[in-house]
Amino acid sequence: MTGPVASVVVPAHDEERTIGRLLAALCATPGLLEVVVACNGCTDGTARVAAGYPVTVLDLPEPSKSRALRAADGVATTFPRVYLDADVEITADGVARLAAAVGPGRAAVAAPSRTMPRTGVAPLARWYLDVWEALPTVRSGLFGRGVLAVSREGARRVAALPEVMADDLALSEAFAPDERVVVPDVTVVVHPARTTRDLVRRRARVTTGNVQADQAGLRGDGARTSMGDLWRVVRERPALAPKVPVFVGVVLAGRLRARSAVRAGDFTTWERDASSRA
Numbered sequence: 001m002t003g004p005v006a007s008v009v010v011p012a013h014d015e016e017r018t019i020g021r022l023l024a025a026l027c028a029t030p031g032l033l034e035v036v037v038a039c040n041g042c043t044d045g046t047a048r049v050a051a052g053y054p055v056t057v058l059d060l061p062e063p064s065k066s067r068a069l070r071a072a073d074g075v076a077t078t079f080p081r082v083y084l085d086a087d088v089e090i091t092a093d094g095v096a097r098l099a100a101a102v103g104p105g106r107a108a109v110a111a112p113s114r115t116m117p118r119t120g121v122a123p124l125a126r127w128y129l130d131v132w133e134a135l136p137t138v139r140s141g142l143f144g145r146g147v148l149a150v151s152r153e154g155a156r157r158v159a160a161l162p163e164v165m166a167d168d169l170a171l172s173e174a175f176a177p178d179e180r181v182v183v184p185d186v187t188v189v190v191h192p193a194r195t196t197r198d199l200v201r202r203r204a205r206v207t208t209g210n211v212q213a214d215q216a217g218l219r220g221d222g223a224r225t226s227m228g229d230l231w232r233v234v235r236e237r238p239a240l241a242p243k244v245p246v247f248v249g250v251v252l253a254g255r256l257r258a259r260s261a262v263r264a265g266d267f268t269t270w271e272r273d274a275s276s277r278a
Helices: 019-026 046-050 065-073 092-100 123-134 136-140 152-159 167-173 196-215 227-236 238-264
Strands: 006-012 033-040 056-060 081-084 109-115 147-150 180-189
Touching (some): 006 019, 006 065, 006 092, 019 046, 033 046, 033 065, 033 092, 046 056, 056 065, 065 167, 081 092, 081 152, 092 109, 092 180, 123 196, 123 227, 136 227, 147 152, 147 167, 167 196
Parallel strands (some): 006 033, 006 081, 033 056, 109 180
Antiparallel strands (some): 109 147
16 A cells, blocks of 8 residues: 555544544554544643544634534545544544545445444434434435545535535535445444433534525525425334324424523524533
């Protein structure tokens, strides 16, 4: 191997608990990946932990994921480019296979299949997740996976996106369906909120981000969930019928919690759940 097969950009804000788990996996095969960790506005030991691995560490004073991505992009040297959340789990080989799926004659953007472990998750939160994972928009969309690999041209398109809270939604929507691919034999572990309260916090963040994306014209109809989608899910999987009211209740609670931020036009305050990082 003459050089890394991809550059991996990891924005990290107060991820001392999780960053070592991810970096140990990414660095398991020396030289396979170039990894740039963009610590942004951290008040814990994220940068210190990251510095213990053979990666490039940026220690940025401002807590901004979008600006962290841009700063890391300015340092990374290799394409394809892989954008990776600090709190997910994926192997170095999985990242390499995602990178191999994009480029000339292939997709512009690739994402892995998703698994969300339910261990320690409260029953109502589990019911919400069961419905959420069955939604057509969730199955086909690239958001909510924490990992995206893009070609050189795809990276140019990502760099041109405005700074928004729902960055993974904006990234997904920047590519037409025929430009995207989900690689089924690559899996990312996404840790969900374990408590219903933290789930509502996360849902409030989604609601606020969706409103901002709508105002910017960044969200198409294919990224929206309708009551018709819920009915189709129930028809396909009748066992989910009792869980749909829980899903709707969490969505409504999230909208209620997000109301003041939306009214104030506050699209920078990040509702964060700690339970998924326990």
